[in-house]
Amino acid sequence: MNHKLTALVIDDEKFAREELIDLLHESDCIQVIDEANNAIDGLKKIHQLKPDVIFLDIQMPLITGIELIGMLDPDNNMPHVVFVTAYDQYAIQAFEDNAFDYLLKPIxxxxxxxxxQRLKRTQQEKVSYQAISPNQLEQVPCVGHNRIMLIPTDNVEFACSEVCGVQIQTAEHKMTTQLTLKILEEKTPLLRCHRQYLVHLKAIREIKLIDNGLAEITTISGHHIPVSRRYLKDLKERLGFF
Structure with a gap:
């Protein structure tokens, strides 16, 4: 059975929105389930409908598309984000915010x-690792182009949840896994230090204490990870500081 990806189109320009929806209707791999003409309605529909992908205009009144993405929980069924805009100067910021893709108007x-096609391949590569994995994982499966790489958990410095998915960072490489932060927290040695970050205790070189009960971790290879007030106490206790 050919499962179609569900899509939500968010754009304040009626003509542009309808044109994109017409183009998407011609595809055999995607189904447009709704549309929104502003970011507020779009945010509500994302939570209600949980689409696989959102096609999102960047420049909109009151709340921009990039600001909308910042309001979503990247660890809670985050949809793929395809930014759609008439202004190519937003391309760099869009990809820094981990957009799946970026389309210029007119499309x-x-x-x-x-x-x-990229969305379709990504959907096909998804595997339910939770159902087949043991209670504890010694390797983290990461997806690449037509391949699955198995990364030993001891090689993982940290994991973080971004718009494009959960990222696994080793000393040298950054890769994407289909596992959620929750599964990684439960089945690997990685410890929660922030809503969007897990860290391997063995990878910590330094913890810098900041004002207001916050902190920042520097890993052995020089990466910087935020520590929120909520998780700092647990982190100290795990390291033997009471």
Missing amino acids: DTARLQKTL
Whole structure:
């Protein structure tokens, strides 16, 4: 059975929104389940409908598309984000915010098809690791182009939840896994230090205490990780500081 990806289109320009929806309707791999003409309604529909992908305009009144993404919980069924805009100067910021893809208006049909094919491949690569994995994982499965890489948990410095998915950081590489932070927290030695971060205790080189009960971890390879007030006490206790 060919499962179609569900999509939500968010754009304040009616003509642009309808044009994109018409193009998406022509695809055999995606189903547009709703639309919104502003970020507030879009946010509500994301929570209600839980689409696989959102096609999101960047420049909108009151709340921009990039600001909307910042309001979503990246560890709670985060949809893929395809930014759609008439201004290419937003491309760098869009990808820094881990957009799945970026389309310029007016939308080129061939370019849109490439985006849809990438979305389709990503959907096909998803595997329910939770059902087949043991109680404790010694390796973290990460997905690449037509392959699955198994990363020993001892090689993982930290994991973080971003718009494009959960990222696994080793000393040298950053990769994507289909596992959630919750599963990694339960089945690996990684410890929660922030709502969006898990860290391996053996990878910590330094913890810098900041004002207001916050802190920042520096890993052995020089990466910086935030520590929230909520998790700092647990982290200190695990390291033997009471």
